[in-house]
Amino acid sequence: MRSSDSHLRTFPYPIVETVLGNGLRVAVVPTDSPGIAAHYVVVRTGSRNEVEPGLTGFAHFFEHMMFRGTPRFSPEAYNDVLKRLGADGNAFTTDDWTCYHVTASSSALDTVMDLESDRFMNLAYEVEAFQKEARAVLGEYNKNYSIPINALLEKLQDTAYVAHTYKHTTMGFLRDIETMPQQYDYSLRFFTRWYRPDNAALVVVGDVDPEAVFGLARRRWEAWRAGAATLVTPVEPEQDAERVAHVPWSTPTLPLIALAFHAPAFDAEDVRGRALDVLAQAEFAPTGRTYNDLVLDKQWVDWMWAGVEDHRDPTLFLLVARVKETERVGDVRAALQSALSRAGTETLSPDRLSAVTSRLRYAFLGGLQTPDQVAMAVSNALQLTGGTTAIDASYRTLARVSAADVMTTASAVFREGNRTVVTLTP
Amino acid sequence: MKTILLPSKGAPLVSIRLLFSTGAVHDPVGREGLSALTGGLMVEGGAGGLSFREILDALYPMAAGIGVQVDREVSVIQGTVHRDHLDAYYDLVRRVVLEPRFDAADFERLREDQVNAITAGLRASDDEGLGKETLNAVIHEGGPYGRPVDGTVRGLTAVTRDDVVRFRRERFTRDRAIAAIAGDVPDRFVARVESDLGSLPSGGPDPARVPEARMPEGIELTVVTKPCRAWAISIGHPIAVTRADDDFYPLFLAGSYFGEHRTFNGVLMNKMRSERGLNYGDYAYVENFVQDGTSTFPLPNTPRRAQAFSIWIRPVAPAHAHFAIRQAMRELRRLVEDGLTREAFEETRAFLLSYSRLWAQTPSRRLGYALDGAFYGRRSLIDELADRLPRLDVGQVNAAIRRHLRADSAFVAVVADPEGAPEFVDRFVTDAPSPIVYDTETKPEVLAEDGEVAVFPLRTSRASARILPAESMFEGDGSDGGG
Numbered sequence: 045m046r047s048s049d050s051h052l053r054t055f056p057y058p059i060v061e062t063v064l065g066n067g068l069r070v071a072v073v074p075t076d077s078p079g080i081a082a083h084y085v086v087v088r089t090g091s092r093n094e095v096e097p098g099l100t101g102f103a104h105f106f107e108h109m110m111f112r113g114t115p116r117f118s119p120e121a122y123n124d125v126l127k128r129l130g131a132d133g134n135a136f137t138t139d140d141w142t143c144y145h146v147t148a149s150s151s152a153l154d155t156v157m158d159l160e161s162d163r164f165m166n167l168a169y170e171v172e173a174f175q176k177e178a179r180a181v182l183g184e185y186n187k188n189y190s191i192p193i194n195a196l197l198e199k200l201q202d203t204a205y206v207a208h209t210y211k212h213t214t215m216g217f218l219r220d221i222e223t224m225p226q227q228y229d230y231s232l233r234f235f236t237r238w239y240r241p242d243n244a245a246l247v248v249v250g251d252v253d254p255e256a257v258f259g260l261a262r263r264r265w266e267a268w269r270a271g272a273a274t275l276v277t278p279v280e281p282e283q284d285a286e287r288v289a290h291v292p293w294s295t296p297t298l299p300l301i302a303l304a305f306h307a308p309a310f311d312a313e314d315v316r317g318r319a320l321d322v323l324a325q326a327e328f329a330p331t332g333r334t335y336n337d338l339v340l341d342k343q344w345v346d347w348m349w350a351g352v353e354d355h356r357d358p359t360l361f362l363l364v365a366r367v368k369e370t371e372r373v374g375d376v377r378a379a380l381q382s383a384l385s386r387a388g389t390e391t392l393s394p395d396r397l398s399a400v401t402s403r404l405r406y407a408f409l410g411g412l413q414t415p416d417q418v419a420m421a422v423s424n425a426l427q428l429t430g431g432t433t434a435i436d437a438s439y440r441t442l443a444r445v446s447a448a449d450v451m452t453t454a455s456a457v458f459r460e461g462n463r464t465v466v467t468l469t470p
Numbered sequence: 471m472k473t474i475l476l477p478s479k480g481a482p483l484v485s486i487r488l489l490f491s492t493g494a495v496h497d498p499v500g501r502e503g504l505s506a507l508t509g510g511l512m513v514e515g516g517a518g519g520l521s522f523r524e525i526l527d528a529l530y531p532m533a534a535g536i537g538v539q540v541d542r543e544v545s546v547i548q549g550t551v552h553r554d555h556l557d558a559y560y561d562l563v564r565r566v567v568l569e570p571r572f573d574a575a576d577f578e579r580l581r582e583d584q585v586n587a588i589t590a591g592l593r594a595s596d597d598e599g600l601g602k603e604t605l606n607a608v609i610h611e612g613g614p615y616g617r618p619v620d621g622t623v624r625g626l627t628a629v630t631r632d633d634v635v636r637f638r639r640e641r642f643t644r645d646r647a648i649a650a651i652a653g654d655v656p657d658r659f660v661a662r663v664e665s666d667l668g669s670l671p672s673g674g675p676d677p678a679r680v681p682e683a684r685m686p687e688g689i690e691l692t693v694v695t696k697p698c699r700a701w702a703i704s705i706g707h708p709i710a711v712t713r714a715d716d717d718f719y720p721l722f723l724a725g726s727y728f729g730e731h732r733t734f735n736g737v738l739m740n741k742m743r744s745e746r747g748l749n750y751g752d753y754a755y756v757e758n759f760v761q762d763g764t765s766t767f768p769l770p771n772t773p774r775r776a777q778a779f780s781i782w783i784r785p786v787a788p789a790h791a792h793f794a795i796r797q798a799m800r801e802l803r804r805l806v807e808d809g810l811t812r813e814a815f816e817e818t819r820a821f822l823l824s825y826s827r828l829w830a831q832t833p834s835r836r837l838g839y840a841l842d843g844a845f846y847g848r849r850s851l852i853d854e855l856a857d858r859l860p861r862l863d864v865g866q867v868n869a870a871i872r873r874h875l876r877a878d879s880a881f882v883a884v885v886a887d888p889e890g891a892p893e894f895v896d897r898f899v900t901d902a903p904s905p906i907v908y909d910t911e912t913k914p915e916v917l918a919e920d921g922e923v924a925v926f927p928l929r930t931s932r933a934s935a936r937i938l939p940a941e942s943m944f945e946g947d948g949s950d951g952g953g
Contacts, residue, residue, distance in 0.1 A: 130824020175910030179747030186700030295594035406533030
């Protein structure tokens with residue numbers, strides 16, 4: 045167990061940790077949230093793990109199956125307990141991880157832990173429930189399908205990657221979702237491979253005492269048996285030429301354009317990742333030069349977003365803009381590319397650099413108001429690195445990003461041969 | 471004007487909500503969307519010697535923003551800032567409220583964005599939102615609740631900058647204002663806010679007419695067509711109660727039992743998703759409900775003087791649409807006829823008493839709930855539930871259900887693809903059977919119940935069914951149900 049050092053810290057709360065005998069890391073964060081506790085289970089498995097052909101989307105589907113009961117708690121019994129507690133519980137899956145979260149009264153923590161640990165050890169469901177849930181997942185794909193940005197990003201990942209599992213979205217390819225009902229046996233293998241304490245972590249945040257939480261965790265979680273499989277993700281070969289793709293859209297939506305560049309995996313000590321964060325803010329967020337030019341002055345674009353999503357494996361720097369007129373897509377593309385090239389040759393002013401780092405830091409702190417928000421920040425560090433020190437480390441790295449770092453990183457990343465461009469137009 | 475204070479000693483953040491009792495209900499005829507554009511332009515049109523860009527520059531290092539939320543009845547200017555920046559931040563808020571500039575270029579930008587939100591957003595790429603706004607449109611046909619807050623394409627096209635200036639002067643007045651502040655703030659700060667709002671023009675309550683709603687005759691079907699691979703469905707009818715009424719609270723409990731938003735508590739969710747895999751989710755509401763971001767909690771400050779009961783069926787395969795509507799209506803009939811058991815009542819009550827406490831975890835949301843309480847002349851919904859639910863019994867809940875929910879009449883809005891819509895409507899209005907065929911294993915008891923659902927009678931007629939192309943919705947030219 046350790047308490048984090050109080051110096052050089054950005055994260056405003058103590059994080060108290062222990063590791064159980066089975067390898068499950070438990071992180072507890074006491075906050076001033078009277079009577080409330082958030083219980084987050086981090087499984088370090090996501091669509092990144094879907095290396096077998098025909099089984100894309102399975103990590104997300106499996107997240108649904110985790111609600112389908114155990115011998116002790118049927119799905120109805122599980123829900124009845126949460127209902128009586130008045131808990132807010134759900135789950136989500138991303139490229140890299142799956143999260144199961146319950147927020148309830150802090151006095152109910154042991155009940156929540158009993159319920160949650162039971163399904164991670166004793167999950168059991170019938171073929172019928174499995175197949176019905178597969179169709180609920182198809183329903184989820186269908187509800188997302190009318191939203192153009194989802195279609196754009198699906199095409200973007202499919203185009204930018206050739207080998208790595210980031211080629212498909214977390215929802216998976218439609219053709220694989222449609223055949224999910226036939227994969228019952230595979231689902232049992234998926235569970236035994238990845239749902240293991242040595243591939244997971246537990247985060248508890250709120251009105252709690254760390255020692256008491258550790259006691260509960262030992263009682264409820266220690267019986268979970270270690271033995272996670274080893275994942276070998278395919279290595280993405282270096283891109284050598286620009287890739288371009290297009291998504292036609294059948295209703296009169298606004299055109300979208302996405303530019304993506306391969307970028308480094310998350311590493312809290314790697315100045316390149318934070319330099320790209322700074323650049324995305326400095327240039328494309330509100331107050332940025334390109335934002336002012338395209339959104340406020342020329343009014344060609346009504347929305348734009350840029351950034352690197354932190355990932356365990358090498359990822360993408362992504363720049364997306366929604367364009368007001370189809371005829372302007374070419375001009376917007378030229379303006380975005382020119383801004384990215386300029387980033388490799390011009391330095392940011394000291395004032396701008398300091399405004400951006402201040403912004404990123406205060407925005408992070410302002411987003412830690414509730415136990416859920418705090419638990420998300422800690423869980424994200426755990427899924428990325430297996431530990432929690434990355435939170436403060438990444439802000440220390442941010443503080444030492446120089447204008448030269450931004451320029452060097454930009455010129456290395458924003459090369460034409462490293463670029464994927466996808467457009468969506470009506 | 472009034473002030474609501476939620477002091478919190480030592481809290482690092484300060485949250486402010488400045489509420490004005492005005493919104494889309496005050497849009498003049500032919501200028502639908504004016505209130506939303508006015509609110510948007512107050513925070514994005516420059517103020518007090520600063521352009522919008524200069525305001526953004528000033529806010530940037532604070533990592534704070536000045537947001538606006540315009541709804542049917544109220545408009546709220548809001549933000550949260552670190553205590554370190556309070557004075558500089560409030561100086562900007564004050565300018566936005568007292569000295570908005572409405573710069574011409576920002577006017578054009580925001581008006582275009584708002585038109586696009588209807589034409590390229592709602593109508594083209596938000597099938598579930600379109601289904602809900604269509605339901606609103608038929609329940610409140612011709613009235614200000616019957617169109618999106620963004621207005622109509624024609625209304626927005628007619629709006630001028632002068633309209634915006636006038637609307638702000640006449641509607642954002644001191645008599646309509648409530649200041650709500652949470653955090654560790656000095657008394658002189660509160661006095662400053664009060665004095666600033668007190669310097670606004672006067673202009674008393676000028677209640678817009680209470681929005682009318684029509685009770686459907688049997689099942690009235692509106693199908694909105696656009697290309698889509700799955701069909702979004704909303705069902706509902708007006709009800710006579712709001713949070714201001716005692717009957718609202720037992721009805722609220724019934725709504726949670728029948729279809730609590732995004733949980734597996736509800737009857738609909740279990741029957742339609744868990745047992746049959748029809749779609750991603752099925753929920754029910756006894757008042758207007760907007761989800762706050764990606765959380766499961768309701769967005770505060772969307773109050774209404776007239777409410778509706780509604781069912782939200784998330785997109786289903788076209789072949790299952792008729793079955794899904796039948797099943798929802800059949801479950802509604804069972805709710806109205808049988809009510810809740812004592813056990814279901816006890817469980818739902820226990821759930822709501824604890825769950826509702828999670829709705830106000832941030833100071834800003836607490837302010838939102840306090841303001842909604844003021845709107846209805848009640849305490850916050852959370853406090854009302856804490857006080858009233860322990861005194862309720864199952865008989866009161868079931869009586870409220872029978873008084874306010876109709877089992878045989880509803881408006882049904884479906885967003886469907888143009889190819890499949892005519893045949894669907896033909897089968898629907900003739901009440902043809904809708905047997906369901908699964909490509910998955912199904913429990914025998916579910917199949918047995920399906921046989922009953924497939925022929926469950928719906929009181930439909932061809933005269934009360936219509937098909938409208940999505941492009942006509944909220945155009946504002948009289949060709950649709952949306953004003």
